[in-house]
Amino acid sequence: MTTLAHDPSGGPFAIEAQALNIYYGSFRAVKDINLRFSTHKITALIGPSGCGKSTVLRAFNRMNDLIPISRTEGTVLFHGKNIYDADVDPVQVRRRVGMVFQKPNPFPKTIYENVAWGARINGFKGNKADMDALVEESLRDAAVWDDVKDKLFQSGLSLSGGQQQRLCIARAIATRPELILMDEPASALDPISTLRIEELIQDLKKNYTILIVTHNMQQAARASDYTAFFNMDTDRAGYLVEYGQTDQVFTSPKSEMTEQYITGRFG
Amino acid sequence: MSDRPLPTETPPEPAAEQGDRFAALYPSEEGIRAQVARRQRVATGWRVAFLAATSLAVVILSTLLLSIINQSFGLVAEQTDIPEAQLVADHYKSQVLGATNVLLATEDDADIAAGIAADANGIGLLGYAVYADNGAALQALSVDGVAPTAETVATGTYPLTRPLLLYSSAAILSDKPQVAAFLLYTLQHAEEVMSELGAFPADATALAEQAAALATTLGLDPAAPIDPAAYEGDIVISGSSTLNPVTREIARRFRGEGFQGAIKISSVGTVAGFEAFCAESADLVDASRPITTVETAACAANNLTPLSVQVGLDPVVVAVNSANTFAADVNGEQLAALFTTATNWSEVVAGWPADAIHRFLPTTDSGTMDVFVNTVFGGRTLADLPYDALVQIFKANVTAGRCRAIEAEQRFYADSFVCDTEEAFTARCQSDAAPTGCVLEPRDKGSLVALIQADVVNPVVQQAWFLAESLFRREEIMAEARQAYPTADVHFRRWLTLDFLTRPQSSQPELAGVRTAILGSLWVVAIGILVGFPVGVGAAIYLEEYADKRRRFNRFIQTNINNLAGVPSIIYGLLGLTVFVRVLEPITSGAVFGVGDATTANGRTILSAGLTLALLILPVIIISAQEAIKAVPSSLREASLGLGATKWQTIWNHVVPNAIGGIMTGVILAMSRIIGETAPLVVVGASTFITTDPTGPFSKFTTLPTQIFQWTSRPQQTFLLIAGAAIIVLLVLLFILNAFAIYLRNRYARRIG
C-alpha cells in the first residue's frame, strides 16, 4: 500500500507526524505515517489489535523513549519544531502533551494530591486557595467531583475503575496541556461509565486537542470529528489506511479494507 | 453512518468430532473424581510437610532460647573475701558508735539499762529480757507503730526481731555426747524455761521438729526425754548475753537432774562466742544472729562445720527513760537519726526538746547492734555510702602498696592523697613512665564502688548450676554446696541484671558487664547503616532507573554485586583491615582531624569497623532495594512522566516512596546481620579487653558478639554463664532495633498510602 498524506480538515494543526517509522529492536512496528491533527478537534485512531495505534499515539509525547529497545525515525512537528530533535527535552513535550492511559493508574496518594501533584511540580504559582480551586475545577471538568468531593483525602486507589479513570483525566487536564492523548480510556469500563467519559471528551474539546485510540466503533463514530484507520501490512508493520472526517470514513470509506473493518468483517 | 446491515452469519459450530476427541482424552466422570482426590492428597501431603518444617523450626528455636535462659539463671555458690553487706553494716555501726554523746558502749545489757534509767535524756538498745527486768525505769519505743510484745514478736511484725540460736558442730556432738545431750535438752525445755523468764521461745512445733531431727542424727530416740544423769564430762558454752539467762537456767536444771560434769557459761557477746567456738575453745555458742560467712571461713580453717538450732526470738528494744514524755513511736528514718546524725532530740522530730540525746549502746560485736543496723540500714549497698567512707573502706582492706598503685592509676581526691605522699607522687609524675593518675580527673563514686567490689569483696563463683537443676534439685545442690564450699554463700542468681547491663567489662566474671559492648555495638551498627543505607539505595536506584541493562559493563557490575552478597564476612574484615585500618589510618584514627584517642592513635576504631560493616551490607541493601524498585509498577512511572515530571521527580515522589517498604525490609535484614557479626570486627581490631566507653567514631571499641565470643572461649564456667546472659542482651537489642525499623517503615508506608 502506498502512504497517504492526509489533510482532511485544513485549518490550524496541533501536531503533525511526517514519515514516522517506529521500531522495537529490529522489528518495524509502524511505517511511513504522515498525519496532521486539527486544533480543538477529537481524532479517533482505530484499527485491528497490534497494528501500532498505541505506538503512534505514544510517539506524540515521546513516551516510547521509556522503552529502551524502541527507536523512532521521522519527524513530529509541534509548534513548528521537531520534538525528536536532539535539543528537545522530552519533559518539555510531555508538559504540553498530556496522556490518559488504557488502564487507570492513579498515584497511591490522596485524590487531592493526585490532581495537585502535577500542578505543583510544573511550577503552579497559586496559593493554597488557588490550588484547592484548581483541584475542584479539574475534578468537575472530569465529571468526577460529585463522586469524590467528600473523600478528597482518601487514597485514589479507593475509587472504582471508572472513577479512577476520570481522576486520571482530571490529573491530566489540571496541568493545562494543549493536547491530550487517550489510549483506550474507556476499555476497562462499563457502558454507563464509558458514556460519561465520552460526554466528558466532548466537553473537553472546547479547550483541548484530543487524540483517542479506541476499539469501539460506535464510540469512534459518536465521539470523534476525524478518524484515522490503521492496518497491519504483510510484514506486520502498521500503516495508515485512511484518514478523514468521521462521517465520511464511516459512511463512505474510500478503502475496501476500512469498510470491512468498520462493519466487523475483519479485525 | 451505519445504515449498512449488521453481519448476519451465525458463529460456526464447534466441530463435534473434534470436541469428542479431546473430551475422550480426559478421564471419565468417576476418573475425574479419583483424579481430583489424588491431587488433593498431594496438596495435603505438601501442607503436612510445610507444617512439619515450621514445627521443626519452632522447636529448634525454642530449644535454643530455653537453653540460653537455662544458663542465665540458677543457683551459685559464691565466695567473697568480705561480703558487701558486712562492709556496709560495719560502716553504719561505726556511724552509730561514732555519734555524739555515746555515754556508754558495753557488752552488758544490764549496764545499758542502768544507764538509761539514770538519765532523763537517755536512749539505748538492749535485749528484751533485761528490759523486762527494768520495766519501771524504762519504756520501750514502738517502731512504725508496733510495740515489742509476745504477739508482735511471734508474728514477725515488730521489725527489730532477731533469732536466738545455739551453734555447735557435728564433730563436737559426736565426740562429746554430753554436749549433744545438753543441746537436745535445751530444745526440749526451751519453751518452758523461756516463757518463765519472760523471753520469747520459738514456735513449739518448730522446737519439737528440730529436737526430733537432732535426736535422729545422734542416733537417739526422739520420743524419749534426755536423762542428764547418764552423761558426764565438761560443757563449755560461750556467747550472747541475751541468751545467757536462758542457758543458765537450763544448765541449772540439767545439773539438778543429775548431770555429773561441769558446765562453764560465759556471756561475752555473739562475736566473741563464735571466735571461741571456731578456735575450739567452746562447745556451744549462744548466738543472737546467724553466723557470717567470714566466721564460717574461720571455723572451716579448723575443720569445723557449724550447725545450728533456733530456740527463740529476741526483740531488740529501743528504750528511753521512763521520765521521757515525748517519745513513744518512731519510724525507720527517725531511728536512723536518733542513733547517728542527730545531736539533739529536736533534730529528730520538730516538737521534741532541744536537749542532747544521750546514747547507751551495745558494742560493735553484739548481736543487738547487728540486728539494729541490719533492720534500720538494711538493703543499702556500697553505692549508698559516702565517697569518703568508701575511700576509707578501700584503704583499710587492701595493702598499702596496692592502695598506692591504685592511687597512681587514678587519684581519689584532687587536692589530697590517701595512700601516697605528695612528694612521692610528684616524683613519679616527672619520671618517664608517668602513671595515668597524673593526667586523669579523680575517681568518681561508681568506679570506687567497682574497685571495692573487685579488690575487697572479691566475689568468686565457685560453682554455678543451671536453672533446671536449680529448680528441681535444689535441696541436693544446697547440701552438695555446703559440703564442697562451706564458706560460700549459696543463693539464686540472675546473671542478667541491671548491673550486668551497666557495668563495663571486667576480668572477674562476677563483676563483668556489657555496657561497653552495647555502646560499641550501637555505634558500629549506626555507622554501618548510616553509610550503607544511602550508598546502597543510591546504587540500587542508579542500577534500576538509570543504568542501561543492555550494556555489558552494567550487567557485569550487577553480577558482581550479586556474588558479593555471598562472600564470607571475614573477607570484608580483611578488606577493612587493609583499606580502613591501614591505608586510611590518618582518617579513621581521627589524626587528620586532631581528635584521635591519644592512647591508641591507630585505625582500629569504631569508624573503621562501621565502614567495614557498611561494605558488608551494601550488596544486601542494593539487591533488596533493586527488587523493591522493580516491583513498583511501570504504569506509575508513565503516569508521572506523562504529567511532565522529570525522571528525578518521578523517582523521588513515586518510585522510592512505593519501594520504601521493601527497601526498609532489606535494611532490617542487613541490621540483623551486622549486629551479630564477629569475624570481620575481630579482624578490623575489636579490643579484647576494654573498660572505657566509646565516646565517638575514633574510639577503640568492642561489640556484644565479640564480647560473647571471647567469653565463651574462656575456661572458667562463670564466663560461659555471663556469655549466655549477653546473648539474651544481644537478642533483645536486635529485637528493639528491628521493632524501631519496622515502626519507621510502617509509619512511612502509611504516609504515602
Ligand SMILES: Nc1ncnc2c1ncn2[C@@H]1O[C@H](COP(=O)(O)OP(=O)(O)OP(=O)(O)O)[C@@H](O)[C@H]1O
Ligand atoms: N514494548 C514493546 N516491545 C516490543 N514490541 C512491542 C512493544 N510494544 C508493542 N510492541 C509491538 O508493536 C506492535 C504494535 O503494538 P501496539 O501496542 O502499538 O499495538 P496496538 O495497535 O496498540 O494494539 P492494541 O489494540 O492491542 O492495543 C505489536 O506487534 C507489538 O507486539
Ligand SMILES: [Mg+2]
Ligand atoms: Mg494499544
